Amino acid sequence: MLFTRVLAVALALIAAAARANDPLPALGADPHAVTVSGVSSGGYMAVQFNVAHSSVVTGAGVLAAGPYYCAQGSVVTAYFNCMTPGTWTPLPGIEQLRAQTEVLARARSIDPTDNLAAARVWLFSGTGDRTVDPSVVDALRGFYARYGVPTAIVARRRLNAKDHPRNSAALAAGLAKDGVDVRLGVEPTAVEAGAGPAGAHVVRLSDGSAVTGHEILLAVGRVAPLDGLGLETIGVALHDGRVRPDDQLRVAEDVFVAGDAAGPEMHTHLAHYQGEMVARIALGDDVRPDFRAVPRATYTDPETAGVGMTGEEARRAGLDAFEESIDLATSAKGYVADAGGHCTVVVDRGSRTIVGAFIAGPGASEAIHLAVLAVKIRTPLAVLADTITAFPTTSRVLGTAFTAALATLGR
Numbered sequence: 001m002l003f004t005r006v007l008a009v010a011l012a013l014i015a016a017a018a019r020a021n022d023p024l025p026a027l028g029a030d031p032h033a034v035t036v037s038g039v040s041s042g043g044y045m046a047v048q049f050n051v052a053h054s055s056v057v058t059g060a061g062v063l064a065a066g067p068y069y070c071a072q073g074s075v076v077t078a079y080f081n082c083m084t085p086g087t088w089t090p091l092p093g094i095e096q097l098r099a100q101t102e103v104l105a106r107a108r109s110i111d112p113t114d115n116l117a118a119a120r121v122w123l124f125s126g127t128g129d130r131t132v133d134p135s136v137v138d139a140l141r142g143f144y145a146r147y148g149v150p151t152a153i154v155a156r157r158r159l160n161a162k163d164h165p166r167n168s169a170a171l172a173a174g175l176a177k178d179g180v181d182v183r184l185g186v187e188p189t190a191v192e193a194g195a196g197p198a199g200a201h202v203v204r205l206s207d208g209s210a211v212t213g214h215e216i217l218l219a220v221g222r223v224a225p226l227d228g229l230g231l232e233t234i235g236v237a238l239h240d241g242r243v244r245p246d247d248q249l250r251v252a253e254d255v256f257v258a259g260d261a262a263g264p265e266m267h268t269h270l271a272h273y274q275g276e277m278v279a280r281i282a283l284g285d286d287v288r289p290d291f292r293a294v295p296r297a298t299y300t301d302p303e304t305a306g307v308g309m310t311g312e313e314a315r316r317a318g319l320d321a322f323e324e325s326i327d328l329a330t331s332a333k334g335y336v337a338d339a340g341g342h343c344t345v346v347v348d349r350g351s352r353t354i355v356g357a358f359i360a361g362p363g364a365s366e367a368i369h370l371a372v373l374a375v376k377i378r379t380p381l382a383v384l385a386d387t388i389t390a391f392p393t394t395s396r397v398l399g400t401a402f403t404a405a406l407a408t409l410g411r
Contacts, residue, residue, distance in 0.1 A: 035120075037061035040132055044070070044082075047140065051101065054115035063124040064132040067097050067143035069104075084133050087392065091135065093338030094142045095177075116147035142301055145178055152181040152211040154188060154203070160298060163358070166325065166342050167304040170360035173340070174302050181211065191216070224261035247288050248281050249274060256282060264291055293376035297365035302341050305368035308356030308375045311346050320349040324405035328361040331400070332392030337362045343398040345371070347405045353378045354405070359398065367394040381406050 034057050038046035043065025050060040051068040070092055071078035080089040104110045121144050125137035153159070153175065158168040159182070172182050183205065192202040196212035203211050227241050235252035236243060243251045243261060251257050258274035260266045270291075277289045297305040314321035328334045328341035341361025348355045357371030374384055384402040389395045 031056075033058055035059040035061065037063075038065065039063045040065060050119065050121075051113070051116065052110040054113065054119065055111040058118070059120035059122075061122045061124075062137075062140065064126070064129055064137065065140060066091070066132070066136040067094065067140045069097050069100050070136075070139075072100070082136060083131065085135060087336070090336050091139050094139055094146065095338065097143060098146055113147055116144065117150075119144070119147075142178075145301070148179065150179070150181070150213075152183060152213060154183045154186060154205065154211065156185070156187045158184055160304070163296070163298070163304060164306055164310050164344060166344055167298075167306060167358055167360045170302055170341050171298065171300055171304055174300065178301070183209070183211065222260075222266070224259075226261060249278050249289060250281075254282075265294055265296070267294065267296065270294055290376065293372045295365075295368050295372045297368065299365065302339060302361050303364040304358075304360045305364040306356070306358040307368055307372045308354070309346060310356055310358070314346055314348065314355050319355065321346055321355065322349065322405075322408065323347075324401050324408055326397050326401045326404060328394065328397050331397045333362065333394050333397055336392050341394075343367075343394070343401045345398070345401045345405050347381060347409060349409060351378065352381050352409060354381060354384065354402075357398065357401075359394065361394050361397070363394045367398055370395055370398060381409060 036046045036049050036057055037060065038044070040063070043062040046060050046062050047065055047068050050057045066082050070082040072092065077089075077092070080086070081091055085091040101110070101113060105113045123137055123141055123144075125132070125134040155161070158165065159171045159175075160168050163171075172184065176182050186205045186207045186209070188203050189206050190204040192204070194200070195202045198214075200212040200214050201216055203213070203216065205211065223241070225241070226238055226243065231238065231243075234255055236255055237252075242263075243257050245251050245257050245262055249256045249258060249262055256278040258278045259271040262271075262274055274289060277287065280287055293307055295305065295307050297303065309317065309321075311321050311323040323344055323346050325342050325344040328339065328343060334340060339362050341359065341364070343361070344358045345354050346356035346358075347353070354371065354374055356375065357368065359368055359371075370384075370387075370389075373379070381402060385399070385406040387399060387402070389399040
């Protein structure tokens, strides 16, 4: 009885105190502009909340976390595969996670995924993060990208037309897989501003079809404008608006050029190389730049990379060349990463060396450098085929291409 009385008095005091307090002020929050943010495990929770309640949550800020449903109910998967993925604990494939997400959406366990196209998402990762590997955040980017704003790409020939045709095909397939409307072999003929649904622009195409969009990006390339800079005052002559450097990047006495204006291609890494070379030459070193093995990379999903000549370019140059290609999708790397692509090498029968190599797939921009060195120093194909590469990697698929090419060439 005593306990009951004490409890009643306590409750009465609490109620009196509650009545005495001022009411909470209105925060003025917009219920239609709710976002969620988190770091690491909190970042994963932010992603889960955003995807599951996408009709209410309009955006997310995520630092060091991965895609929705990554752990799939497993603590082991959460700790290893979804934080520091490795050969035997790979990150779950994005398509697998997306498929499960769609199952949940169809069962109405989460909100419709169509809402994610309008979400505003900021993703952050540290290149030196050893707790949550940056590749995990890359996978989250890929997950969200598959629910992105409808996009169309129109190309007169093929995508990235200066690259190897197999790279172009892999890039087109990857974009189409992400929902991009890829139109190849056509060109725009007219634009009707604001004539489409919700004020979208209508772009008429040469095959009679049309695409619509609220934003239009016209990719026409770029040049390094040199006219009007007064370069003639220091002895630099322009030819059709361009300089013609000699074999030491010299364009006039004690004047050198490096970067986009120097050619032969426009890459940050090439500009760095030329800048270092110019500094050495200006200080008296008798050296000359070597542009035979300039790597090229496109940082898309999948990545593509290349060096040297395609088979067609090599034959036009008078070489007795052939191509050897390995399908990455049916390799161990393809199975582990749930990825497609290829590794292709171009072989000169006369010198028994490779004069070009092209890759599409995971880590292509990294794996290509084995071929870059091989092209530069003319490594014999037999040596390349005898080189040990780690399993399972994209570099190993490239090594398989070397072995197959040697077999075609004849030992």
